[in-house]
Amino acid sequence: MIEYLRNNADTVWLALQEHVWLALLPVLFGFVIALPVGYLGVRFPVLYHPLVNTCGVLYSIPSLALFVFLPVVLGTKVLSPVNIVVALTIYTVALLARTVADGLRSVDPVVVQAATAMGYRRVRRLTGVELPMALPVILAGLRVATVSNISLVSVGALIGIGGLGQLFTRGFQLFYIEPILVGIVLSVLLAGLADLIIVLVQRAVTPWTRAV
């Protein structure tokens, strides 16, 4: 494995870089989209169940099917990384929109009422009280979405783009175990590292959850 790495350092490094942005860009996009979508599901309670159901359906679409199907819808090239980014953004929104809604719903209504009674207007109450209190739930969802994306990127290799996934396809084609092992180890390390970073951010921004 070490020898494979030494001989193919450039290929592996490029694959790793591609893997990182293919996985994390959708997390960013997905999070930005999920915040308002999840909020709508709380602001208008009739929307909550449709939202949850839609998210469930979206998340259940097989990733490979989505990768193949998206070029038809988007008019992109089959080999365009945009397909992967859009597909993973959809999965991220499916996971996070529900999490954002559930996080906001988990906020103690008594505290929200107290905030209103003290003279908070809606927007400031949301940013100053409800979202901060929903953060533990939202960040837990973000961890799941991030790790899930990092593992899903590999599937993209089957359509020619997929970061570390390309090491898997190469290994299979050559009946050669080394690149597969390298791909697995790096994927797992990457997922672990991303998870760790979110946990550290969570500790920094929600000190109150550990105060007992």
Place this chain on the structure above:
Amino acid sequence: MITFEDVVKVYPGGSTAVDHLSLELPTGRLTALVGPSGCGKTTSLRMINRMVTPTSGRILIDGEDVAERDEAALRRGIGYVIQHAGLFPHRTVLDNVATVPVLLGKTRREARAAALELLERVGLSADFAKRYPAQLSGGQQQRVGVARALAADPPIMLMDEPFSAVDPVVREQLHREFLRLQEDLGKTIALVTHDIDEAIKLGDRVAVFRTSGRLAQVGTPRELLAAPADDFVAEFVGRDRGLRGLSFDSAAGLPVRPVDGLLLDDAGRPVGWPGDDGPRDTGGTFTKDDSLRVVADLAIRSPVGIAVRVGPDGAADGLVSHHDLADYLAGRRS
């Protein structure tokens, strides 16, 4: 002054929460709204800061209809304290207290400095400033809740069962401190409680609500105990209202007998009543500033049926027995 003008609140579905309420809450005074659950007292309170909108009628603050004020601005000028305090769990004690001043545009630094002073005022040391609400006891949280409501120095405070969630010993202590605070601040306060004792103890005026949102009687605690308007109020204020009414009568006019038979120390302070196994505790003493209820209680608990009065120096200066008290009350009635 807060004025309810013929206020009605009917909830969708037809249940009447408040039924033609007309009530005045005088400036600088504490008016307790008391009644059984479902009597509309909390709904009435929450109409003052527009958390609930009346179906008909008006609520005026110093003559101005609250419905014409901007909601958020109105609320920032009204302190709000609720059961379990409703503190922000994600903010430190200090930032909780600083909430409304920050909303009003003060810098965080200014607001925190003022908040620190307020914490001491409600009996919390600066050590608490950096803690989170989850790290406080119920009583401490409630103090922070009061400090938070006072932070912007609003002329009006709304308090909804503020002392209900703490144990009786802490409640007693909070009551005392709160009364002292209110003596200094003179806020116009509406306080909702289901506990008639609390209403009588804290209220300058007490408004008794009956079920389905009708006002049964408004008056001073003394009036309520002495002359309940009807059976409902009489029942609600309790069967011991005669005894409790004594807490509004000063012991200053009560005649005493000379000190006799009581064991005293060199300075004339009571040591106890003589007994076979040494002095027996007097069970406490009273001064001229105490109420007749204290005297009655001391006389009942005393081993010899006699309450001991002391002067400012702590020296015993008079005795009152059961009989003396009964005679005094009988004489007062005739």
